[in-house]
Amino acid sequence: MQDRAEHDTVSYTIENRIAWVSFNRPEKRNCMSPSLNRRMQEVLDELEFRDDVGVLVLTGEGSAFSAGMDLKEYFRENEEKGLGHVRKAQREAYGWWERLRWYEKPTIAMVNGWCFGGAYGPLFGCDLAVAAEDAQFGLSEINWGILPGGGASKIIVELTGFRNAMYHAMMGENVDGRKAAEWGLVNEAVPADTLKERVTEIATVLLGKNPVALRGTKWAIRRVREMTFDNSMDYLVRTQEAANFFDAEGRKEATRQFIDDKTYKPGLGAYDL
Ligand code: ACO
Numbered sequence: 376m377q378d379r380a381e382h383d384t385v386s387y388t389i390e391n392r393i394a395w396v397s398f399n400r401p402e403k404r405n406c407m408s409p410s411l412n413r414r415m416q417e418v419l420d421e422l423e424f425r426d427d428v429g430v431l432v433l434t435g436e437g438s439a440f441s442a443g444m445d446l447k448e449y450f451r452e453n454e455e456k457g458l459g460h461v462r463k464a465q466r467e468a469y470g471w472w473e474r475l476r477w478y479e480k481p482t483i484a485m486v487n488g489w490c491f492g493g494a495y496g497p498l499f500g501c502d503l504a505v506a507a508e509d510a511q512f513g514l515s516e517i518n519w520g521i522l523p524g525g526g527a528s529k530i531i532v533e534l535t536g537f538r539n540a541m542y543h544a545m546m547g548e549n550v551d552g553r554k555a556a557e558w559g560l561v562n563e564a565v566p567a568d569t570l571k572e573r574v575t576e577i578a579t580v581l582l583g584k585n586p587v588a589l590r591g592t593k594w595a596i597r598r599v600r601e602m603t604f605d606n607s608m609d610y611l612v613r614t615q616e617a618a619n620f621f622d623a624e625g626r627k628e629a630t631r632q633f634i635d636d637k638t639y640k641p642g643l644g645a646y647d648l
Pocket residue numbers: 402403404406438442443444445446447448489491492493494515516524
């Protein structure tokens with residue numbers, strides 16, 4: 376088969392304010408080539424500030440979420456061309472994963488199948504992750520003679536803890552979606568035939584929340600992980616004050632609906648936006 380045009384390495388649709396973005400090289404198990412990485416960056420940029428997008432879901436066409444980095448196009452071909460090309464390819468890949476980590480909108484990884492190595496970058500980039508129970512996760516780097524780079528070693532130890540991370544990275548054995556959920560690599564695992572339904576349910580809840588507060592919350596959770604307690608306290612005060620600049624009325628309205636109108640209870644759900 377002829378190589379897919381760069382533009383077609385990623386596909387997306389928007390339905391009811393949910394952008395469903397897919398790795399779209401199913402014939403290559405959605406492994407990440409430089410073309411795909413460039414296209415994904417463009418797609419993320421396109422969708423980030425659109426009013427008709429409130430939540431972004433990242434998933435894969437076919438049997439894979441993503442089989443990690445493209446061993447041929449990302450590694451071998453760039454190594455043959457020299458260090459400058461290797462570094463450029465790294466910047467293109469790491470660039471969109473970073474963009475995803477600090478995305479303006481909530482993001483969900485919908486892990487439908489194979490998820491290897493480099494794919495842990497975008498997996499961690501997404502705020503939430505739901506897997507099919509039979510999806511397969513692996514740090515297969517050790518199986519072909521490298522260590523888990525591209526953040527993968529850091530991600531596995533942060534999300535799953537020391538012993539699980541060591542075993543996973545050293546043994547090169549896969550775990551299924553259920554085990555990934557038990558480990559904290561994803562939030563939950565559900566039967567494959569209910570995966571989209573469950574992700575839609577979560578996305579719909581997020582669409583009902585104050586978007587400025589959601590953005591502040593997701594960035595805060597990422598930032599405070601690496602801060603001292605006192606620094607986090609200070610960061611959280613400043614971040615809420617900055618959020619008030621973008622949305623001065625939201626919480627006043629919420630307070631009014633609770634205290635005056637008695638039309639909702641914050642302990643049981645979101646106020647009417
Ligand atoms: N890099 C390059 N090509 C790949 C990759 C990859 N990571 N993964 C799959 N492909 C290609 C195969 O070479 C094959 O190409 P071809 O049709 O031209 O021969 C095609 O995708 C289909 O792959 P199969 O192996 O035939 O698919 P199958 O469904 O039998 O197996 C599996 C799927 C298990 C995902 C297998 O393809 C595989 O082991 N892939 C590599 C996974 C991996 O280790 N990724 C690297 C992680 S480390 C890192 O990302 C830094």
